[in-house]
Amino acid sequence: MPVELENVSYTYASGTPYETEALENMSLKIKDGEFVGVMGHTGCGKSTMIQLIAGLLVPSEGKVLLDGNDINAKGYDRSVLRRNVGIVFQYPEYQLFETTVEKDVAFGLKHSGLDRGEVSERVRWALEIMGFSFDSIRNQSPLSLSGGEKRRVAIAGVLAVRPKIVIFDEPIAGLDPLGREAFLKLISDLNEDGTTIITVSHNADSMAEYAKRIIVLDSGRLIMDGKTRDVFSDVKRMEELRLGVSQPRLIADMLSKRGFEMPRDIVSCGELVSAIKERLIGGGCP
Amino acid sequence: MSRLPTGQYIYGESPIHLIDARAKLLSFILLIAAVVLASSFAGYAAVFCFTAALLWISRLPLGTALGAIRRLWLFFFVIFLMNAFFFEAENPIFSWWIFRLSYGGIAQGANVVLRVALLMALSSVLTCTTTPMDMTSALQSLMKPLKIIRVPVEDVAMIISVAIQFIPTLLEETDMIKKAQTARGARFESRSLRHKAECVIPLVIPIFISAFRRADELSTAMEARGYRGAKNRTKRKKEPLKARDLAALFISAAICAVQFCFR
Amino acid sequence: MGKNISYSYMYDGGFALALDGVDISVGEGELVAVLGHNGCGKSTLVKHFNALLQLQSGELSVAGLNVADQKNVWELRRRCGMVFQNPDNQFVSSSVEEDIAFGLENYETPRGEISGKVRKALRLVGMEGFEKRSPHMLSGGQKQRVALAGVLAMEPDIIIFDEATAMLDPAGRGEILSVIRRLREQERKTVVMISHYVEEAVFADRVYLIHDGRILASGTPREMLTDEELMKRTGLIPPVPVRVYYELKAAGLELQKCPLTNEELVEEICRLN
Numbered sequence: 001m002p003v004e005l006e007n008v009s010y011t012y013a014s015g016t017p018y019e020t021e022a023l024e025n026m027s028l029k030i031k032d033g034e035f036v037g038v039m040g041h042t043g044c045g046k047s048t049m050i051q052l053i054a055g056l057l058v059p060s061e062g063k064v065l066l067d068g069n070d071i072n073a074k075g076y077d078r079s080v081l082r083r084n085v086g087i088v089f090q091y092p093e094y095q096l097f098e099t100t101v102e103k104d105v106a107f108g109l110k111h112s113g114l115d116r117g118e119v120s121e122r123v124r125w126a127l128e129i130m131g132f133s134f135d136s137i138r139n140q141s142p143l144s145l146s147g148g149e150k151r152r153v154a155i156a157g158v159l160a161v162r163p164k165i166v167i168f169d170e171p172i173a174g175l176d177p178l179g180r181e182a183f184l185k186l187i188s189d190l191n192e193d194g195t196t197i198i199t200v201s202h203n204a205d206s207m208a209e210y211a212k213r214i215i216v217l218d219s220g221r222l223i224m225d226g227k228t229r230d231v232f233s234d235v236k237r238m239e240e241l242r243l244g245v246s247q248p249r250l251i252a253d254m255l256s257k258r259g260f261e262m263p264r265d266i267v268s269c270g271e272l273v274s275a276i277k278e279r280l281i282g283g284g285c286p
Numbered sequence: 287m288s289r290l291p292t293g294q295y296i297y298g299e300s301p302i303h304l305i306d307a308r309a310k311l312l313s314f315i316l317l318i319a320a321v322v323l324a325s326s327f328a329g330y331a332a333v334f335c336f337t338a339a340l341l342w343i344s345r346l347p348l349g350t351a352l353g354a355i356r357r358l359w360l361f362f363f364v365i366f367l368m369n370a371f372f373f374e375a376e377n378p379i380f381s382w383w384i385f386r387l388s389y390g391g392i393a394q395g396a397n398v399v400l401r402v403a404l405l406m407a408l409s410s411v412l413t414c415t416t417t418p419m420d421m422t423s424a425l426q427s428l429m430k431p432l433k434i435i436r437v438p439v440e441d442v443a444m445i446i447s448v449a450i451q452f453i454p455t456l457l458e459e460t461d462m463i464k465k466a467q468t469a470r471g472a473r474f475e476s477r478s479l480r481h482k483a484e485c486v487i488p489l490v491i492p493i494f495i496s497a498f499r500r501a502d503e504l505s506t507a508m509e510a511r512g513y514r515g516a517k518n519r520t521k522r523k524k525e526p527l528k529a530r531d532l533a534a535l536f537i538s539a540a541i542c543a544v545q546f547c548f549r
Numbered sequence: 550m551g552k553n554i555s556y557s558y559m560y561d562g563g564f565a566l567a568l569d570g571v572d573i574s575v576g577e578g579e580l581v582a583v584l585g586h587n588g589c590g591k592s593t594l595v596k597h598f599n600a601l602l603q604l605q606s607g608e609l610s611v612a613g614l615n616v617a618d619q620k621n622v623w624e625l626r627r628r629c630g631m632v633f634q635n636p637d638n639q640f641v642s643s644s645v646e647e648d649i650a651f652g653l654e655n656y657e658t659p660r661g662e663i664s665g666k667v668r669k670a671l672r673l674v675g676m677e678g679f680e681k682r683s684p685h686m687l688s689g690g691q692k693q694r695v696a697l698a699g700v701l702a703m704e705p706d707i708i709i710f711d712e713a714t715a716m717l718d719p720a721g722r723g724e725i726l727s728v729i730r731r732l733r734e735q736e737r738k739t740v741v742m743i744s745h746y747v748e749e750a751v752f753a754d755r756v757y758l759i760h761d762g763r764i765l766a767s768g769t770p771r772e773m774l775t776d777e778e779l780m781k782r783t784g785l786i787p788p789v790p791v792r793v794y795y796e797l798k799a800a801g802l803e804l805q806k807c808p809l810t811n812e813e814l815v816e817e818i819c820r821l822n
Contacts, residue, residue, distance in 0.1 A: 042688055042718060056465045087469040094459070095466040097491035107488065108470040143495070146588055157470060174715050176586040176745040177786040202718040205789075244719045247789040247811065254815045260822055269789060273796040280802055280821060295643045297681045419647040451643050454685050500638045507639035510599055510631045511699065512623065512655035520654040520663065 001067045001084055001164040001196070003053055004029045008062035010048050023048050024220040025062070030198065032164075035191045037211030037228065038200045039243050045220040046200050050167045053198070054087040079111070086163035090170040093150035096157075101127070101145075102138040105157045112161070126160040127153070130186070148179050159190075166190065168199040172206065184210050208232050208246035208267040216241065232267040248272035294350075294454050296414045301530065302344035303415045307424035309531035313538035314412045320538070321404045323545040330400060336541060337404055340411050351410045355403050362399045369395030413450070422447035440516030448504070456497060463492045567593045569762040570607075575741055575755075577706075580733050582750035582770070583743040585759035586784035591743045594759065595709050598741070599629045612706050627656055630700030634712040636692035637685075639699075645671075645687075646680040649699045656703065670702035671695075673736070674728050690721025694728060701732075708732065710742040714749065722746075747774055747788050751809060758783045775807040790814035 010023040023045045030036055040046045051057040052064055055071045055078065063070045071081050089095070098104035105123045114122070124134040130152040142153050158166065168187065172180040180203075188210050191197045201207050207214060207228065214231040216224035218241060224231050232238065235253060238245050248269045252262040260279065266272050305313075317333070324330050341351060355362075372384075373391030380387045416424075425443040433439050467488045468474050473481035527535075567590045575581045585591045596602040598611050600622045612628045614621040630652075633639050642648040649667045658666070671677050674694040679687070684695055693713055700708060710729065714722040726749060732738045742749065750756050756773040758765040760783050766773060773779065777795050780787045787795075790808040794817075797804065804821060808814035 041720065051465065054469050056468060082469065082471050085469075087466070089462060089466045092466065094496050095463055095470075095492050097488050111471055111473070148587060161471070176784065177747070178586060178784050181786065204719070242720050251789070251793070251811050251814060254811060255818060258815060258819050260819055269792055273793055276793070276797060276818060277800050277802065281800075294685070295683065297644075297683075417642065417644045417647055419642050419644070448641055451641065455637050503633065503635055503638035504641070506601055507633055508641060510601055510626060511652040512626045512703070513651075514623065514655070518655075518657060520657050520660055
């Protein structure tokens with residue numbers, strides 16, 4: 001189910017002197033099964049953009065198309081949008097409210113028309129995907145869990161609807177290193193199974209490792225869009241934008257400068273290691 | 287963040303900003319009284335013009351200062367209609383079943399709406415031009431008489447000021463949680479009252495939890511910075527009221543008195 | 550402040566021990582990093598330093614003051630300041646200047662001295678000119694710098710950063726880290742920072758690794774961060790250069806020493822070449 005932004009602009013028209021985020025004439029197409037990393041400074045418009053895609057904001061100009069249909073058109077069935085596009089906000093653990101984990105995860109399925117057995121099956125599936133044992137967690141109070149567990153329950157609540165597209169806003173903020181790795185692995189598995197992933201993140205290293213396409217926003221405009229490899233190879237531009245460069249890329253550049261030639265498209269740690277190996281074992285000295 | 291929440295202090299150097307917070311708070315109370323007392327057309331015109339003048343002098347961005355009024359237009363509209371149609375007037379223009387539209391009703395509706403809007407505008411002027419800490423010390427000195435009956439005046443003032451300071455954060459969070467639940471299928475967008483009612487719990491519970499969490503973190507932070515009750519703190523300088531503060535008080539009192547006399 | 554902090558104690562966190570016989574000492578002017586995964590007890594530990602949590606067993610003295618003595622709590626909190634994780638939940642005023650003055654007012658600093666101290670603190674964190682702004686309208690990094698200024702205004706000897714960078718973007722994190730470095734070099738403050746970003750510990754004098762309420766190990770950043778096995782046991786991931794070193798080693802390429810920084814890694818590889 002492709003998503004398309006067509007000349008979308010968004011302004012906070014309230015006329016305050018503090019207009020912080022806006023989008024300007026943005027066009028973008030995200031196809032099925034993509035893994036898109038969205039980067040940019042606070043206030044660059046990225047959170048506006050994901051909220052527009054999820055239909056939580058209505059563009060001032062332009063259209064947001066889901067599967068070719070304008071989601072803000074009169075008569076558009078919003079439930080199609082809600083079933084297919086899930087959004088996980090920053091610190092999603094704050095949205096939990098039910099008395100048990102099972103009920104909370106099932107919240108999104110309330111109006112789905114599924115019967116109880118199906119709902120329960122979905123909830124089990126979503127919780128297991130998030131690494132829980134359904135039977136031991138289902139009756140616990142979401143509020144008694146640890147921070148990381150709460151977050152996974154909240155995400156299960158979004159996944160239970162089985163959206164074709166899942167949007168994450170800074171999903172790894174506040175997680176510790178192992179938590180981050182496990183989590184990124186998980187969304188990358190989801191992506192392998194065909195779910196489109198759109199994720200906002202500041203973390204250049206993990207985006208380099210997992211995203212397949214990177215788009216960069218600055219002051220409400222789309223300024224870079226391409227394969228992860230290509231975007232991160234433009235070290236100069238990324239540094240100008242103060243977005244950080246993936247460390248392996250940085251090391252490869254430093255090596256090249258010292259005369260130890262490295263390919264120009266290294267972005268992940270694995271790539272760096274194999275390039276060095278190749279140079280030292282396979283290549284010989286210059 | 288989508289907009290500057292209403293009622294938040296906005297830095298400025300207008301004459302209104304410079305008025306001593308105590309004088310401002312007292313004037314505010316007097317002006318509220320004036321608005322409540324106003325009954326004639328002339329009376330309303332006077333308080334209306336005065337409020338408009340205050341907004342103009344304070345150089346506040348109107349969109350922000352009056353944002354709350356605009357956002358509540360539906361509420362105002364409903365109040366207006368209720369008054370217009372249910373007012374017990376002698377000669378209705380039009381009546382059907384229980385509805386009786388009358389001139390008296392329309393006047394009454396306009397009356398109520400204008401009054402509430404003016405009160406909101408006035409409180410906006412007050413909170414947008416006074417820093418929370420100034421407000422705290424003003425409350426403290428104005429509440430001083432309560433000390434006699436052992437009200438912990440300093441602490442109450444501190445609580446009020448900290449609570450005001452947290453409003454923007456909580457509003458922002460409310461917006462976020464509302465969006466998150468909408469995306470999960472809560473029907474905030476629905477026009478049906480039943481659907482709207484169903485959305486209350488998924489919104490209110492997370493906000494409560496979050497407010498408690500924030501309050502907890504804030505109190506830890508305050509403790510860590512050496513707070514041990516508001517009593518033993520550096521006292522604010524007791525500046526005597528200046529001419530402009532007295533002028534403000536005098537003008538407010540005059541408006542209030544005039545309204546009272548012409549009732 | 551020449552005293553070392555040393556103590557061991559147990560803390561009953563409801564169901565289990567949050568801290569189990571921890572010994573830690575921080576020397577004057579030292580920059581100490583405490584690392585561990587979420588929930589390992591590191592936050593619980595440092596909240597004892599300024600008596601936000603009461604000592605249940607063991608001994609602890611900070612800045613020469615016995616923490617267990619209730620009489621000291623007040624002075625302790627002035628000499629040992631703390632910057633918290635969530636930038637939004639530590640402001641009491643919607644004006645930067647008033648917020649920074651909050652701590653000073655708590656200690657009944659004479660009114661006349663306050664504004665000078667506020668200005669000095671803002672200068673230390675590079676936020677001059679923001680006096681009248683509302684903290685609410687600042688970026689994450691700026692908020693944390695204002696929070697730090699609020700602590701610095703009280704002229705403490707020790708500053709604790711309780712995961713102060715966890716909620717910031719890379720730019721904000723960079724801002725805070727460079728201020729920390731400057732504090733240490735120019736002001737000779739003792740700094741304790743707790744974090745789960747191993748990269749932040751690279752420039753510390755000493756690193757403590759905490760796991761399940763116990764100290765697993767302590768030593769220089771080099772000793773700690775380059776020990777893959779130890780990192781794994783702590784539930785942390787070593788910095789990129791260290792990871793590259795071990796992966797090359799697994800492939801039979803042994804660098805002379807394990808690098809800690811990018812520069813060292815490049816140096817080592819070029820040497821091999």
